Amino acid sequence: MFIVDYIKTVYSTCKSLLSGMRLTGYYFFHHKEIITEQYPDVKAVMAERFRGEVVMTHDEKNEHRCTGCTACELACPNATIKIVTKQELQPDGKKKKALETFVYHLELCTMCNLCIVACPTDAIKMAQTFEHSVYDRSQLTKKLNAPGSKLMEGVE
């Protein structure tokens, strides 16, 4: 019958609306269990596999493992890495190619991880940082090897 259906519709509508309101009302009075992250106060710890930016690892003696082989530069699909090398005089009188500057363009990087895979000496790795915003684009071009750092003993 029409009138029965009508009343049923009204009843079921009211019921479903009220159940929705019950849920939001519950949330309103139980606001301690907030699900949002209080970002600047509490910063998230990113997962190990998260790719934030490429960094070069240095040990406590300020030595890195980069030989300047340019494998990463060749592996990079969009010219993010530029390796500048120099000729260094060895104690035995021979000259040897060594890293002068590891230029990394964060603004071009797609975090594809190919450079890290290509590196034969594990000199670079992906960091878990994510706050990359700066006021000027030039600040995104980074020099990865620390000033005064040199190649670690025994890394060929």
Add this chain to the structure above:
Amino acid sequence: MISLEHISQSIHEALSASLNPTLVLLIEMAIAGILVISLFAVLGLVLVFMERKVSAYMQIRLGPNRVGYKGFAQTAADTLKLLIKEGLTPDGADKFLFNLAPLLVIVVAMLIMAPIAFTKGFQLWDINIGVLYVSAVSSVGVIGILMAGWASNNKYSLLGAMRSGAQIVSYELSAGLSVLTIVILVGSLSINDIIASQQNGWWIFKGHIPVLISFVIFVIAVTAETNRAPFDLAEAESELTAGFHTEYSGMRFALFFLAEYVNIFIVCAIGATLFFGGWMPFHIGSWEEFNHVMDFIPGIVWFFGKIFSLIFLIMWFRWTFPRLRVDQLLNLEWKYLLPIAMFNLLLTTVMAITGFYIK
């Protein structure tokens, strides 16, 4: 005991003692205007903050908590930002109507304040057709919205305004009919008479189920009339960017924003007056002692408490329900609310004639 009635009385007497009646009237009008404008400003700040906090808590967030103590200065900062922004008028817009629309909307909101009784003897204009006046003037607001949508020369604005027109015109019917149930029971259109009739209990308790139904219809209809979600088709951020106020910026936008919140306040004030006894404290029939204890809380506290509870209810709707489609919106009004309201009106009339309600 100091009350708002005494303060207004003594101001009136102090003015009439030294000035002629016309000047007294003008000065009193100016005072009333300043009071209304400052009430609007405070309401805007408080209600926007309340809305943001309520929405945050309902969505298990924290809401604004950076500016000032626990974020209390957030809306003041937002208003300051709007004040120093440029008020743009688009090139193709009808300049006169475009600038007139926000004013019209806010003026209508101010006009409705006139017959609202805040506490005993504290009312701007005691007219014997208060409820009729409110429902008549509140429908002028839609002209402001249509004006804004039309003058913006923007298809989204026009769509929003047209939707809003269809919506407000339809929902006014059921809002009016639900108001009428109380008018039938009281037998008067005057706001003061309606409040006085609730001396021994509010209508929501005295009027049995018909008044309860008409209260539900009233709340739904006024939510639609103030263009609030789930009936915010006129604005519909996700479909029409902002509907009728897409093209507005700076203080003109702020006026629309303010008018929305002031309108919520006003409809909740009307709802509180009709169904919850306005400033009348919570009285139960002939329990003299209980009633006397309740009288110690001033009327203004009761009134604002009721208003803010109703505002919370409307905010609760907004942050729970999804937006309706236009056809669903009109279905709800014409197929459900209006027939139920009419039947309910009939029921109330029978109830009033037979005297089957708590007198």
